[in-house]
Amino acid sequence: MNRNELSPDASPRAAFGARLRSLRDAHSWTLDDLSARIEYSASHISGVENAKREPTIKFAERADRAFGLTGTRETLASDVFRIRGGSLLEGFSEYVTCEARAAEVRLFETGVIPGLLQTEEYANALAQSAVQRGIITPEQARERVAVVADRQNVLRRTPPPLVMAVLDESCVRRPIGTDAQWDAQLARLLEFAEQPGTVLQLAPFTMGVRRTFDLPLYVLTMPDRSIVAYAESATRGHLQRDGRVVAAILGTYYQLQAEALPQAASAATINALRKGTP
CATH class of the missing domain: 1.10.260.40 (lambda repressor-like DNA-binding domains)
Incomplete structure (x- = not known):
């Protein structure tokens, strides 16, 4: 042929x-x-x-x-x-390759809704904002949104991973997109919290210094039970595989979970925001 x-x-x-x-x-x-x-x-x-x-x-x-x-x-x-590298942080592609295979995902995010939980409209609004500021090109914006959609396939995997998300309160206090798009994003968080094998918690501002992380952090448990961690700065990401280092990070993450609001209280806070209640 x-x-x-x-x-x-x-x-x-x-x-x-x-x-x-x-x-x-x-x-x-x-x-x-x-x-x-x-x-x-x-x-x-x-x-x-x-x-x-x-x-x-x-x-x-x-x-x-x-x-x-x-x-x-x-x-x-x-x-x-x-x-797609022009639109992604250095080190991020290696992390996402691991994320797609992970048995458990633990994450902490501040300022923005994490990509795994973003609606398409929210992701697009963030990407277009970066275009307007001259940080990325329109093509790179489309690539960013496509990466978000690709990453979320892990949530539809059989069996899906266990996902535990702790969001700083700033994530749900910073509206992105139109009013309708923002409401849909908050609703998406509540839908996530209702799924089996998921935990959603808010780290309220009142935690103060008891909030154990200042930057976004992800900890993955792989199918062989090995653990890797991924952290980001403003310019790059770093995947940490050293067992001792990751074990210490995981212990600190457990402390964060213990101090954060329980899932029921977190969901109630998000519902109140949807209703316009402070």
Whole structure:
């Protein structure tokens, strides 16, 4: 069968497509063979290989599993994040690759709703604000929103991970988007809290110095029970794998949970905000 000649140097997307075909050829798989393994149509795979379709994180992760790349440093998912790298913090792509496989996710966020819990409208409002400030381009804004959507696939995984979220009160006191969009975002938090295997807590301003973290933090428990932590500054992210360091971070996270509002009180606070009650 005649095949289009690929030009991997034409663009990052073309390079991804060429690597995908190379991996497929190495396994002596046809498009239909790979289609059966990753549950994407042969025409979709062909479109990715020929750089006519943009690869998504979900697509790349399924291909990684099929090719035996999951857990290595040369995943196709990492390639997708490098393609989108201009809109992401350094170190973030490695974290998200781990997040997609995590058995448990513990997070603390301040100032903004965490990406795993954002509505599309909220994510888009944040991205467009960054465009208006000249921080990113419109294309990078679209990439940021796409990354949020891709990350949330982990919540629909079978089985889904256990997710525990502690949000600083500033997250729910800072309206983003229109009134309707902000109300939908608060409703999304309440929906999350009602799902099995989730915990949502607010860290109120009254905690003062008892709030144990000042920057966003994520702690992942992987399927093999190893633990990694991810923290961000204004310019980059860092994935910490040292067991002793992560154990200390996890202990501090438990202290934060103990001091934060219980889920019922947190939900009541969010409901009051939706009703316009201080």
